[in-house]
Amino acid sequence: MRKLIPLFIFLLSVLGAQAQKRVTISGTITAGAKAEGVESATILVGNTGAVSNRNGYYSISLPKGNYQIRFSAVGLQATSVQVSLKADTVINIALQADDKSLDEVTIFANSNRRSLESPQMGVEKLSVKQMNKIPVFMGERDVLKTIQLLPGIKSAGDGNSGLYVRGGAADQNLILLDDAPIYNASHVFGFFSTFNSDAIKDLAVYKGGMPAQYGGRLSSVIDVKMNDGDNRDFHVAGGIGLISSRLNVEGPLQKGRSSFLVSGRRTYVDAFLRLSGDSSINRNTIYFYDINAKITYDLGKKDKLYFSLYNGSDRLGITNNFIVNWGNTASTLRWSHNYSNRLFANTSLIYSNYDYNIQVQQGVNDVNLFSQIRDFNIKHELQWYLYPDHELRIGVNAIHHTVRPGEVTASDRSSYNNTILQRRYSWENAAYISDNWKISNKLNLNYGARLTAFSILGAGDFFNINSAGQVIDTLSYSGGQVVKTYLNLEPRLAASYQLNSQSSVKLSYARNVQNLHLISNSTTATPTDKWIASTNIVKPEIADQFSLGYYRDLSAGKYELTLETYYKNMQNQIDYRDGADVLNGQNNIESQLLFGKGRAYGLEMQLKKQTGPITGWISYTLSKTEKQINGINNNQWYDARQDRTHEIAVVGMYQISPKWQLSASWTYYTGNAVSFPSGKYTVNDRVYFYYTERNGYRMPAYHRLDIGATKKLKQTKKYSSELTLSLYNAYGRENPYTIEFETADNDPNRTVVNQTTLFRFVPSVAYNFKF
Incomplete structure (x- = not known):
């Protein structure tokens, strides 16, 4: 070296x-x-x-x-x-x-020349203006719902937060809002995302061969940028829907030099509940809110300052007996500076916090559960336009993590014991460099590397655990003392070769390392899943992904065909032991975990129609995701929870007239892998279910049709308004949220299967305006 x-x-x-x-x-x-x-x-x-x-x-x-x-x-x-x-x-x-082109181009249209030439694979970029044609849920346009219609990006299902990207778990996606990580990007258990479309300018999704400036997750990056605000004129925009309303205000602080933006959104289901005369209903609470704010200031010809803030929270309460609160706070202070006409810099101070709190009140059994992850981050990056054919990107960043995996506190009279999983502290440092090199008119190369150092810090007790999960040794460290440092090099390489003016082939390789892990033992992802950091026992997850793709423009750019295949090898994968007890009265979670390897591979296809009154796309994904962990499933390979063999999305938009547009989307995917009981037995008149294979069964296949219509009501230079109508799950498919097995009350030899379905036939209407 x-x-x-x-x-x-x-x-x-x-x-x-x-x-x-x-x-x-x-x-x-x-x-x-x-x-x-x-x-x-x-x-x-x-x-x-x-x-x-x-x-x-x-x-x-x-x-x-x-x-x-x-x-x-x-x-x-x-x-x-x-x-x-x-x-x-x-x-x-x-x-x-270009209003005309907006009426004729799909939401993912991009410069075809650029998409063929660029070595970057598995990337999609879109703006909020381009998402307005997709059917909406409850009147809310949602960037995360939109990207789930792309190949290789899978929804975790109704009522679930998170995405599955190329076989990765929900925690293996890095979601950024103006560079600040968002650890739970969902409201109401995944039915809405934390991203208010009024406050968002654009986003980019990287699902393969992510650039070297991104790190910390195995599967993907979803990089969301907020609007800067208008520094010349004041604008007000908003929308009124059946269950929520939103308002966005922006304008100059100092005309031509500085601007502000404030955007807020809130649901009001709780207000309708209070109108009920039934005390069992009007005492319940369910709502979320989020606030986005941004200030932009020109310091001079070479300097610009940005400050952005996000705060969002959910509250679900069943009378006063059960209350759940969870939410995110994120802020970024960024200074942009031009050292010269070829050297550009960004320096950012970033804060992120995610926590949840559960309160259960059952007479004397009052219990409170709390968990939190909090980051302080500093990042500096240089972009050096060294030569026409070379663009260098060099950067460093350092993140201090504080993780509180779970703290259960009970009242003095409660029958439950207090359980506090230790707080964990760590420094995650990284340095990276990449070069975008245009070797010739046909060959382009992007190569680089990222070096990460993850240092586990005290104070706290750290354990040695035997194969049975028993603690055999305990080491105590004082505050700030380094327990262990994991050093990893992450090479990145991507290349494209343009076969002709209509087609190109691309390949990429990327190694990614992840030191923060989301642990869940339920069949559905919830806000109460636990984040933990790497320890002396929990090692960093590592993934090596290889990708190969073919891209072609058809019929003079009217259509675009994309084919990509990938193979991902994963190390240090995590899963619970059989019969794991998460809140086991111990001050560690490592004793309940096992570690092994994983693999994911698949083929993604997409055909897009980009011009004309009818636009849209068809995407298909064929994939497999497996784990092999000694101590689980007789040490054999088993399907990961997010494994789905087939996934199809069909999206269409029809511009009937300048005022009317229709849209529809249909999705289908193979049911998630789950662990169902294979039998049952009775001990002392008590029935127990018997499980054999881990994730050896499947949920029923999921499919759903959404339809929508938008009518422009008024359009002038200073004012515009529209009415959006949509129907979610138009043919009323009863997609299962959970499937539970119970013994029949009157016959212990008979098993009853109960399926819970969340939504059928959900209509919505919203009025949107801007002036």
């Missing part, structure tokens, strides 16, 4: 010397009147191109001469500029909305 470093520095110096012979065009691309930076805008000069970063900044170095530069972005009118390049030049561009 020491021999490679001087060589790498020499190569950089050679490239830097060549760059000095050229001059640079740089600037910022913004979106029309709001002057928000446009990420992933394309800048094309002949056969040379570049893409703007998250702030809309771009840079291209070229020999002196005369050029025509074309600037374009999804949903915005392209524009061209003629320039005589003699010295470094700054060109700032404001692209205007």
Whole structure:
């Protein structure tokens, strides 16, 4: 490694010397009147191109001469500029909305040239404006519900939070809101996401070969960006639905230099419950709220400051006997600075907190359960447009984690004992570097590496545990003392080769490491699942993913075909022991866990129609996900809970007229793998169910049709309004939420199977406005 470093520095110096012979065009691309930076805008000069970063900044170095530069972005009118390049030049561009193209393009339309050339695999980028055509649930447009219609991204099911991406578990997705991690991105047990569409600008989903700047999760990154706010004019937007309403206000603090945005949303089911004359109903509570806020300030030509804040909370209460609260708080302070026209920097201070609290009051048996995960994070990143064919990204970040896995406290008169799983503290540090290299007009390469160091810190007791789960030794550490450090190198490589102007092939390899783990022993994911950090016993999870893809534009870009296949090898996978007791009266959870390996592989296909009055796509995923852990399933491979063989999504949008649009989506997937009893036996007149295989059975197949319609009521330069109608689960499929086995009350030899279904025929209507 020491021999490679001087060589790498020499190569950089050679490239830097060549760059000095050229001059640079740089600037910022913004979106029309709001002057928000446009990420992933394309800048094309002949056969040379570049893409703007998250702030809309771009840079291209070229020999002196005369050029025509074309600037374009999804949903915005392209524009061209003629320039005589003699010295470094700054060109700032404001692209205007292209209303016509928005009516004709699917929500995932992107620059076809860019998608064919880019070495990045398994990535989808979309804006909130482009999601407005998808049928909504309860009048709420939802970014996470939309991406579940993509191949390789699976819903955890009705009433479940989380996503399954390429065989990964729900905790193996890194969900970011303006760089702050969101540990539970759902409201009402997964029926709504934490992302209010009024406050969101765009998002990117990486499900294969994620870039080196992302880390900490095995399966995917969902990178969500908030709106910056308008620094020139005030705007108000909102919506009124059957169970929730929302309001968004934005405008300048100092015209042309600074802006603010405040967006709020709340459900009011609890208000309807209070109208009931039945005391058993009007004493119940169910609601959620979330608030987004952002301030943007121009400090000068080279500096910009951003502060964003999110707070959201859910409350579910059954009278005063059972109350559940959970929620997220996240904030980011980011300073962007241009050191030169080819060197750009972002420095961020990030805070994130997720917790839940359960209160149970049963006479003298009053019990309170609390869990929390809290992060403090600092991140610094440089983007260096070193040469027209090389874009370097170099960064470091450090995160301090505090994890409280679970604390059960009971009243003095309660029959329950207090159980407190120890708090765990850790430092997660990383450094990364990547280079986007355009080798030729046909061959593009992105390569890099991420080095992570996860240090487990005291104070606390740490254990050695034998194969039976018994503690055989205890070591005590004082506050701040380093218990153990896991050091891992994560190489990343992606390449694309353009076969012709209509098609390309891509391949990628990525290693990812995860040190925070979500532990669940239920058949459904819930807010009360436990986060734990790596310890001396719980090792970091590691995944190596290989991907290969073929991409083709058909009929002059009217259609787009995508085929991707992947294989993922996973180490240090975690599962509960058979008969695990989570709250076992001990101060550790490691004694209830076992560790082994996993594998996931599959094929993803998608065909999109991108133009015309009828647009949409069909996606299909064929996949397999398995684990092999000694001590479970007789040490044999078994299906992971998120394993699904088949998944299909069909999405269609029909623009009937300028005022009316219809939409529909149909989804189907194989039922999740579950552990059902294989038999039962009786001991001392008590019936016990007998389990043989782990996840050896299947839930029934899931399928659902959603339909929607949108009518534009009024459209002027200063005011617009629309009415959205939708029907969730249009043919009333009784998809199971849970299936439980019970012994019949009047016959102990007979078993009763009870299925719970959450929703059938859910209509909704919402009125949306903006001025």
